[in-house]
Amino acid sequence: MKTRKERFRALEYLFFSALTVAVFCLCVCIGSVNIPLGKTLSVFRDALSSIIQRCLFRSSAAFPEGTDVSILLTVRLPRVLCVAITGAALSLVGAAMQGLLKNPLADGSTLGVSSGAALGAVVAIAFGITFPALPFAGTMVMAILFAFLSLLIILGLTARLDRSLSTNTIILIGVIYSMFVSSLMSIVITFAADRVQHITFWTMGSLQGKGYPDAAILFGALLVFGGVILFHQRELNAFAVGEENARHIGVNVRRVKLTLLIAVSGLVGVCVSVGGSIGFVGLVTPHMLRMLTGPNHRRLLPASLFGGACFLMLADLVARILLNPRELNIGIVTSLTGAVVFVCIFYRTRRGK
Amino acid sequence: MMLSVKDLSVRYGRNQILDHVTFSVEEGHWLMVVGPNGAGKSTLINAVTRNVAYTGNVLFEEEDIRLKKPAELARCMGVLAQSHETAYSFSVEEVVALGRYAHSSGFLSRCREGDGDAIEAALALTGMKNSRSRSILTLSGGELQRTFLAQVFAQDPKLLLLDEPTNHLDPAYQKQIFDLISDWLKKPGRAVISVIHDLSLAKAYGTEVMLLHRGQVIAGGKARDVLKPAYLDRVYGMDVCGWMRRMLSQWEDPEEARTGNRA
Numbered sequence: 371m372k373t374r375k376e377r378f379r380a381l382e383y384l385f386f387s388a389l390t391v392a393v394f395c396l397c398v399c400i401g402s403v404n405i406p407l408g409k410t411l412s413v414f415r416d417a418l419s420s421i422i423q424r425c426l427f428r429s430s431a432a433f434p435e436g437t438d439v440s441i442l443l444t445v446r447l448p449r450v451l452c453v454a455i456t457g458a459a460l461s462l463v464g465a466a467m468q469g470l471l472k473n474p475l476a477d478g479s480t481l482g483v484s485s486g487a488a489l490g491a492v493v494a495i496a497f498g499i500t501f502p503a504l505p506f507a508g509t510m511v512m513a514i515l516f517a518f519l520s521l522l523i524i525l526g527l528t529a530r531l532d533r534s535l536s537t538n539t540i541i542l543i544g545v546i547y548s549m550f551v552s553s554l555m556s557i558v559i560t561f562a563a564d565r566v567q568h569i570t571f572w573t574m575g576s577l578q579g580k581g582y583p584d585a586a587i588l589f590g591a592l593l594v595f596g597g598v599i600l601f602h603q604r605e606l607n608a609f610a611v612g613e614e615n616a617r618h619i620g621v622n623v624r625r626v627k628l629t630l631l632i633a634v635s636g637l638v639g640v641c642v643s644v645g646g647s648i649g650f651v652g653l654v655t656p657h658m659l660r661m662l663t664g665p666n667h668r669r670l671l672p673a674s675l676f677g678g679a680c681f682l683m684l685a686d687l688v689a690r691i692l693l694n695p696r697e698l699n700i701g702i703v704t705s706l707t708g709a710v711v712f713v714c715i716f717y718r719t720r721r722g723k
Numbered sequence: 724m725m726l727s728v729k730d731l732s733v734r735y736g737r738n739q740i741l742d743h744v745t746f747s748v749e750e751g752h753w754l755m756v757v758g759p760n761g762a763g764k765s766t767l768i769n770a771v772t773r774n775v776a777y778t779g780n781v782l783f784e785e786e787d788i789r790l791k792k793p794a795e796l797a798r799c800m801g802v803l804a805q806s807h808e809t810a811y812s813f814s815v816e817e818v819v820a821l822g823r824y825a826h827s828s829g830f831l832s833r834c835r836e837g838d839g840d841a842i843e844a845a846l847a848l849t850g851m852k853n854s855r856s857r858s859i860l861t862l863s864g865g866e867l868q869r870t871f872l873a874q875v876f877a878q879d880p881k882l883l884l885l886d887e888p889t890n891h892l893d894p895a896y897q898k899q900i901f902d903l904i905s906d907w908l909k910k911p912g913r914a915v916i917s918v919i920h921d922l923s924l925a926k927a928y929g930t931e932v933m934l935l936h937r938g939q940v941i942a943g944g945k946a947r948d949v950l951k952p953a954y955l956d957r958v959y960g961m962d963v964c965g966w967m968r969r970m971l972s973q974w975e976d977p978e979e980a981r982t983g984n985r986a
Binding site: 472473604607610611612615620623665666 | 774874
């Protein structure tokens with residue numbers, strides 16, 4: 371019984387990994403210039419072998435050159451990497467929030483953390499805040515700072531109303547806070563009218579022109595905060611069954627909740643600062659995957675990583691090629707497809723009840 | 724003494740919900756906590772499980788419960804709530820398996836030796852074995868309550884706390900749940916505290932009864948010493964025993980029972 375289940379899960383992982391790799395290759399090959407798959411793979415192979423040779427043998431092996439190579443290696447590869455990691459992270463965050471708050475409509479955005487992070491980034495852009503001492507742009511520092519700050523405000527307000535940080539209170543405060551923050555954002559935009567275009571482009575979310583450092587930062591954040599989330603899968607199951615029940619079976623409710631909320635806000639802060647607010651990924655992907663894997667977070671969380679990466683890579687592909695040579699914001703694509711899919715799911719589940 | 728509570732008081736703002744409540748529960752006993760609505764019965768359960776702030780002392784096996792970690796406390800006491808809101812389609816088995824949470828401490832031990840056995844036993848005891856892979860969203864109220872009873876059995880606490888466990892269940896399920904719990908209690912080293920409205924059930928299953936009124940203990944002791952008109956009439960403000968007798972007498976008259984008319 372048990373072994374069969376384990377084997378089934380291994381197959382599932384294999385399927386998801388294969389799917390992710392396939393989507394990844396597709397997204398790297400297709401764009402304003404289409405590059406055949408064989409060519410792409412050979413470029414990757416050459417680049418990889420030259421890097422390895424340089425590192426290991428200190429020989430100056432020839433690095434592949436040409437237009438296709440520079441498109442692939444300096445533009446597409448880092449961008450698709452960023453998109454995949456952002457998708458995985460946002461999806462994981464969504465799944466975690468939905469479990470933690472026992473609410474399929476919850477997300478990093480419902481909590482108000484992504485709005486807070488976006489406000490931080492907008493403030494940085496509008497007033498040109500930079501930190502010369504730090505290697506990254508001011509937007510990232512401000513976004514992470516504001517994400518944490520938002521969390522503290524939301525938790526503080528919730529705790530004053532309700533010491534046990536109950537689900538309904540936290541969602542209500544999150545929604546109110548998001549509204550408050552978006553009006554603040556409008557005020558900031560009014561003050562910085564000359565940078566409106568830059569700000570709006572950014573608040574809709576885009577991963578255009580991202581490089582390897584961005585991918586590295588995203589990956590690091592996913593490793594740390596995502597690791598914390600994956601580590602708490604049993605607690606998430608308990609919360610998804612019910613917070614009261616979680617307390618009764620011996621979960622340290624307050625501590626686990628705080629840990630998870632901090633992990634979530636950290637991950638959201640980093641994602642927003644790199645790619646802007648990309649909505650609906652964390653809402654739709656786990657929802658769809660739950661139909662496949664069931665609500666158990668032991669399967670849902672890893673599946674969300676893969677599913678979110680695939681979903682966002684495809685959304686980014688559509689954003690790039692739909693109005694070629696012009697480019698859509700990825701946030702527009704995810705919100706358009708996401709909202710439609712979500713309404714369909716929502717109606718079906720409601721009618722099913 | 725398994726649980727001893729001394730001078731337990733709980734306040735919500737200006738309202739004194741519990742006022743110096745003192746009682747104790749011994750191994751093998753089933754304490755029924757009765758009283759009118761708002762007497763502080765549920766708050767009593769909440770205080771003992773450390774869910775609300777209280778003053779006074781709650782000792783589990785002579786040790787202050789405030790010193791215990793959540794998982795430690797869960798190995799001592801299990802709670803069966805009155806009702807359960809479900810949102811996701813977890814299977815019955817997944818919910819029952821969560822009962823083992825407090826026993827698999829440490830970082831890597833997801834499933835310790837004996838966990839599987841405890842889950843199997845709990846499923847078998849509550850008759851949910853054949854429904855193990857069903858989604859909890861498809862269960863009836865009684866089946867859901869049995870699922871969570873199986874969870875608390877799997878948790879294997881020494882003291883079981885029940886907050887009106889059969890409030891919204893039909894008589895067949897009520898009997899089922901109470902019989903299951905009295906079977907569970909037969910094993911040594913166990914005790915039950917149950918908040919309950921139905922005085923007949925309290926009398927039938929309880930070894931001890933505590934009568935609460937406005938946060939104070941009016942009477943405590945053997946069921947027959949507590950559940951008598953002298954106390955009940957005062958607390959409920961009506962002739963409770965007379966009313967219940969009248970309710971029961973409907974079933975004694977064969978003529979009435981056949982036609983199904985009310986007295």
